[in-house]
Amino acid sequence: MSEQPKYRQLADALRREIVNGIYPPGARLPSESELSTRFDASRNTVRNGLKLLVSEGLVTSSQGLGYEVRSHEVFELNASRFENLTFQQNGDSYTTDVTNAGRRPHQTFRVEMKPAPEDIAERLRIEVGSTTVLRFCHRYVDDVPWSTQATYYPGWLTEQAPRLSEPGDIAEGTTRYLAGHDIEQVGYFDEIATRMPTPDEARLLEIGAGVPVLLWTRTGYSKDKRIRCTITTFRGDLNRMQYEIGDLSARNEVL
Amino acid sequence: MSEQPKYRQLADALRREIVNGIYPPGARLPSESELSTRFDASRNTVRNGLKLLVSEGLVTSSQGLGYEVRSHEVFELNASRFENLTFQQNGDSYTTDVTNAGRRPHQTFRVEMKPAPEDIAERLRIEVGSTTVLRFCHRYVDDVPWSTQATYYPGWLTEQAPRLSEPGDIAEGTTRYLAGHDIEQVGYFDEIATRMPTPDEARLLEIGAGVPVLLWTRTGYSKDKRIRCTITTFRGDLNRMQYEIGDLSARNEVL
DNA sequence: TAGTGGTCTAGACCACCTC
DNA sequence: AGGTGGTCTAGACCACTAC
Structure with missing residues (x-):
């Protein structure tokens, strides 16, 4: 009969209407029962189609409210300049970056001593299970959960830098x-x-279905050693990273 | 009654067994009807739980075969060295990189003249709709679809470089x-x-549910102009990117 | 042919939000 | 109270893969 299953046809039709602006970002979609009538399908079939759109990150759903077209606003993080002391006033890089973007940063923070997990040990070139200092941040921008950041320092560093x-x-x-x-x-x-x-990340970052995370692992080097490893977990829908390589003096040229 | 819905409990239990190695990568999960018995749930509820794991990228499903734990093998792309002519023999960067990794590259290719879409025009600092050359690659590694790459060159470039x-x-x-x-x-x-x-990307890259894409947009500069914009779309489960910044002479130090 | 997952239905009850 | 989505059931039929 039909080439495509009904729930896909439904998803395709709605997707088309969303990208064409019939349902702009922030708009509400018709309710399940309305769609059920429109597409002559059972409620479960309608739900299957909507679930597809949710898992594509196009729409969100919430109990009692309905389905809503997701609106995106992304924060750009320039990783080349990040932590460059010459670009920075006092304070940490995150605070600096977010404030410069005209947003309000806020974070919770904790420190623990922790045996090195395998991936960290490998990157810091230390033994698995040896002591590390873990400094963990949970970061918000304008009170929206934005990212988590875990920085591991090798134990020997604390002798030189006890704080x-x-x-x-x-x-x-x-x-x-x-x-x-x-x-x-x-x-x-x-x-x-x-x-x-x-599931843990989804809880911490309040991520709905259909939103991936962006993982940024930065290993920091001194002249002769690896001195830290930072793993940042971003909400993929809210963040983009940037790198500058080589000579970009043409960036400010006019058209 | 229960704090968590049944299909989540089921997903949590299976997820735990997967990460604990009871079902290692490549292993088959029990069938829907077996799980239906084990968890005392209807088939639809079991399917809901399994769909959750699929959408997390943990397992795949295929008709007639069953559910399988996904196995991951990632390809690292060093974007700092990529396209650095001094590191490279003849041929394009992709071929060089993949061959160096001991894999077999293969690509299909096409060229078109296309009016500049908005995002490209902005990055190349040209008028929206003005002529660009689009060179498009669909790339495979060992016959698995790996990435698509679209490079836009501003029209004026063809006068100097007609090929x-x-x-x-x-x-x-x-x-x-x-x-x-x-x-x-x-x-x-x-x-x-x-x-x-x-849906288009999912088709081209043969991506199943639960796998995000990684988007890499590179704008290339000459001394005084923007000369190209390349958008690469990777399968997120198969690719990682790397950047080197500053002095990494300590990288080769021993433990 | 037997077993697997894929699609679809019809109906039930619950939890949440708005009025 | 009425409408929304969230969970769950029981059963039907189809499509694919293996033997």
Whole structure:
């Protein structure tokens, strides 16, 4: 009979109407029962089609409210400039970056001593299970959960920089603090990956279905050692990363 | 009664068994009817739970075969070195990179003249709708669809470099070809984003449910102009990107 | 042919939001 | 109270894969 299953036809039709602006970002879709009539399908079939759109990240659903077209507003993070002390006033890079973008940052924070998990140990070139300092941030922008950030420092660093393992924030920023103790980060190795969130991540970042996370792993180097590894987990719908490579003096040229 | 709905409990239980290795990568899960018995749930409820795992990218399903735990093997792309002519022998960067990784690359290719879409026009600083050359690649690694790549060149470039708009491949690589015509790329601006695939992307990349795409947008600069914009769409489960920043001479130090 | 997942239905009850 | 989506059931038929 029909080439496509009914729930896909329904999803395709609605998707077309969404991208064509019939349902603009923020608009409400018709209710399940209305769609059920319009497409001559049972409620479960309608739900299957809508679930497809939800899992594509196009719409959200909430009990009692209905389905809504998702609106996107992204925050750009320039990873080349991030943590570059010459670009930065006092305070940590996140606060600086977000404030510069005219948004209101806010974070919760905790410190623990933790045996190195395998992926961290490998990147820091230390033994699996050896002591590390984990500094963990849960970050918000304008009270929306934005990212989590876990930074692991090798245990030996605390001898030179004892405040690392103390449970408070470091007002001037850890990079700056370390630099003041003769531990200067001269290079970074960044890795970027994406995947669907784990249930834990979905809870922390208040991510709905259909939104992937962006994983940014930065390993920091001094002249002769690896001195930290930071894993940042972003909501993929709200964040983009940027890198500048080489000579970009033409960036400011006019048309 | 129960805090969690039954289909979530089912998903949680199976997820736990998967991460604990009871069902290792590549293993088959019990059939829907077996799970239906085990969890005392209707088939539809079981399917809801399994769909959750599929949408997390943990398992795949196929008709007649059953559910299988996804196995991951990722390809690392070093974007700092990518297209650096001094690192490269003849040929394009993709071929070089993939071959160096001991894999077998393969691509289909096409060229068209196309009016500039908005996002491209903005990045190339040209008028929306003005002529561009689009060179489009669909890339495979070991016959698995890997990425699509669309590169837009501003129309004026073809006067200096006419082979750009000819339909064949450029054997020595376009970057090298351009450099030979006095158009040297001296810098790049990279943007990285993630989202769920559109139906088109899902088809081209043979992506199943629960796998996001990684979007890499590279704008190339000469000394005084923007000379190209490349949008690469990766399967998120198979690819990771890397950047090197600053001095990484400590990378080769031993433990 | 037997077993698997894929689609679809009809109906029930619950939880949440708005009025 | 009435409408919305969320969960769950029981059963039907189809399509694909294996043997």
